[in-house]
Amino acid sequence: MRVKGRAWVLGDNVSTDHIISGKYKFKAISSLEAMLPHLLEEVIPGFSEKVRPGDVIVAGRNFGMGSSREHAPRLLKMAGVGAVIAKSFARIFYRNAINIGLPVIEAREIPNITDDGDTIVVDLSEGVVANLSKGVRERFRPFPEEVVEILRAGGIVEYIKEHGWFPWAGSTG
Amino acid sequence: MAQTMTEKILSAKVGKPVTPGDFILAEADVAYAHDGTAPLAIKVMEENPFMYRVAHPERVALVIDHASPPPHLQAARAHTLMRRFARRFGVRLYDVGEGICHQVMAESGLVRPGSLVLGADSHTVTLGALAAFATGVGSTDIALVFAFGATWLRVPEAVRGVITGTPSPAVSGKDVVLDLLRQVGADGLTYKAIEFVGDGLRHLSVEQRMTVSNMVVEAGAKAGIFPADDVLLSWLGDGARPLHPDPAAEYVDEVIIDLSSLEPLIAEPPNVDRVKSVTDVEGVEVDQVFIGSCTNGRYEDFATAARILRGRRVREGVRCIAVPASRRVYVRLLRDGIVQELARAGCFVAHSTCGPCIGAHLGILDAGEVAVSTSNRNFPGRMGHKDSRIYLASPATAAASAVEGVIADPRRYLS
Numbered sequence: 001m002r003v004k005g006r007a008w009v010l011g012d013n014v015s016t017d018h019i020i021s022g023k024y025k026f027k028a029i030s031s032l033e034a035m036l037p038h039l040l041e042e043v044i045p046g047f048s049e050k051v052r053p054g055d056v057i058v059a060g061r062n063f064g065m066g067s068s069r070e071h072a073p074r075l076l077k078m079a080g081v082g083a084v085i086a087k088s089f090a091r092i093f094y095r096n097a098i099n100i101g102l103p104v105i106e107a108r109e110i111p112n113i114t115d116d117g118d119t120i121v122v123d124l125s126e127g128v129v130a131n132l133s134k135g136v137r138e139r140f141r142p143f144p145e146e147v148v149e150i151l152r153a154g155g156i157v158e159y160i161k162e163h164g165w166f167p168w169a170g171s172t173g
Numbered sequence: 174m175a176q177t178m179t180e181k182i183l184s185a186k187v188g189k190p191v192t193p194g195d196f197i198l199a200e201a202d203v204a205y206a207h208d209g210t211a212p213l214a215i216k217v218m219e220e221n222p223f224m225y226r227v228a229h230p231e232r233v234a235l236v237i238d239h240a241s242p243p244p245h246l247q248a249a250r251a252h253t254l255m256r257r258f259a260r261r262f263g264v265r266l267y268d269v270g271e272g273i274c275h276q277v278m279a280e281s282g283l284v285r286p287g288s289l290v291l292g293a294d295s296h297t298v299t300l301g302a303l304a305a306f307a308t309g310v311g312s313t314d315i316a317l318v319f320a321f322g323a324t325w326l327r328v329p330e331a332v333r334g335v336i337t338g339t340p341s342p343a344v345s346g347k348d349v350v351l352d353l354l355r356q357v358g359a360d361g362l363t364y365k366a367i368e369f370v371g372d373g374l375r376h377l378s379v380e381q382r383m384t385v386s387n388m389v390v391e392a393g394a395k396a397g398i399f400p401a402d403d404v405l406l407s408w409l410g411d412g413a414r415p416l417h418p419d420p421a422a423e424y425v426d427e428v429i430i431d432l433s434s435l436e437p438l439i440a441e442p443p444n445v446d447r448v449k450s451v452t453d454v455e456g457v458e459v460d461q462v463f464i465g466s467c468t469n470g471r472y473e474d475f476a477t478a479a480r481i482l483r484g485r486r487v488r489e490g491v492r493c494i495a496v497p498a499s500r501r502v503y504v505r506l507l508r509d510g511i512v513q514e515l516a517r518a519g520c521f522v523a524h525s526t527c528g529p530c531i532g533a534h535l536g537i538l539d540a541g542e543v544a545v546s547t548s549n550r551n552f553p554g555r556m557g558h559k560d561s562r563i564y565l566a567s568p569a570t571a572a573a574s575a576v577e578g579v580i581a582d583p584r585r586y587l588s
Contacts, residue, residue: 071313
């Protein structure tokens with residue numbers, strides 16, 4: 001699984017409130033699309049119009065901290081974001097992103113050297129992220145096979161639809 | 174092999190010993206969502222007919238708390254959707270005014286020492302105070318748990334939080350967790366569980382522990398677990414079994430919180446880990462004081478606030494908003510005359526809702542306004558305008574600040 005796009009660089013501690021403010025979440029009742037113009041609005045004005053399919057967010061530490069709202073990764077994916085690369089992630093954002101099929105990659109070096117607009121390539125199966133504009137390549141700790149399968153299916157719901165059960169055995173509903 | 178409480182609980186769930194780093198499919202004992210997260214979960218289930226089912230209705234609850242009573246049509250619609258879902262599948266629905274989901278779950282009797290609790294809200298960690306492994310998940314996760322009874326988890330490493338000493342009267346659970354945040358930072362416990370032990374635990378009531386567990390997520394923790402010790406077992410009062418970590422359990426790190434040297438603390442905007450002594454920020458002018466939320470909306474919190482506000486007045490120009498975390502708390506406060514004391518002092522006392530904490534309703538901040546809040550987050554825009562400023566503190570500090578109209582040290586009132 002491969003993602004290629006332009007980088008949008010953010011700092012440390014980008015919260016789910018920054019990604020999509022809690023005050024908009026009731027708009028999701030009618031449609032998630034109605035929230036899209038507010039995506040990252042206080043951080044990158046006009047982001048939802050400027051982003052192109054495959055673009056990559058490159059952030060610092062603790063990306064997605066705060067609320068459990070799944071609207072945050074869903075809207076990033078809906079806007080066309082192909083992957084989020086960060087030094088670390090808040091855990092609920094991290095699992096929400098996997099569950100909805102948005103690749104999330106922990107990288108040490110790439111966030112330090114990337115500028116807005118650099119071309120980023122991510123190869124999930126190889127476990128490699130590269131900044132082509134800077135000529136820097138970094139290996140990341142590969143996902144467990146089951147998680148790659150979920151991302152490949154486009155999310156855990158799609159995975160279960162296809163296979164009938166979670167990629168992990170045990171427990172019956 | 175010696176086990177942490179995390180390992181004990183999750184091993185029992187899957188019927189074999191687990192170790193940190195294992196991915197497991199774990200069956201939840203309790204699963205719940207609120208009006209901010211349930212609609213998206215219900216939508217996922219409706220859009221996927223194979224998920225339009227509830228495996229264990231008796232383990233599931235929906236709670237209307239975030240925008241409650243509905244301040245706008247979209248919230249009203251979310252609530253309708255939840256009521257319809259609850260009727261269709263026979264799951265519990267806690268309607269308007271019954272309380273904030275984590276408090277309602279603590280009161281429900283569903284959560285037991287050793288339970289695995291999954292909630293579609295980051296502050297689900299609150300229930301770690303009941304010796305449960307309780308953690309927040311997203312809407313898709315909770316939809317999976319509703320439909321199939323289970324979801325995947327990675328077994329976390331655990332950090333030992335040692336609580337020692339005896340606190341002074343103006344110090345409470347909020348100061349304990351602010352001290353933890355000061356020590357570890359906003360991502361210091363990411364992916365990890367923290368388990369609290371030590372001789373100081375006997376000074377922390379279950380209500381105070383809920384405040385501590387509530388905010389461990391602000392350090393990124395997956396769970397904040399207190400043991401099922403005498404304090405908890407007598408609070409439960411129904412013959413629950415003790416639960417402690419094994420003495421030789423392996424922890425990846427240790428944090429020590431000394432209650433004896435702890436002073437009232439406050440987290441400056443815009444981050445929860447910008448923790449200072451209240452004396453460092455005394456005198457900052459305040460427009461609004463909020464006492465409530467799943468962090469500090471329990472009986473003791475308002476009893477403490479009332480001790481300070483009794484016979485005094487909220488300073489002119491300050492709005493003091495008091496919101497109990499559940500109807501049960503509200504009724505106890507009514508019975509004991511505390512609502513009357515707060516109202517007499519000039520507080521706006523409301524029924525239970527998350528409202529002000531998330532900037533949903535009942536106290537939205539304007540640009541340039543300053544709030545002292547007993548809630549859990551002070552990110553820009555959390556309670557209203559992005560240029561408002563939120564200081565997080567204990568109910569005692571909040572009440573003292575309401576009286577003085579500036580950030581104030583509660584030690585002048587409680588000794």
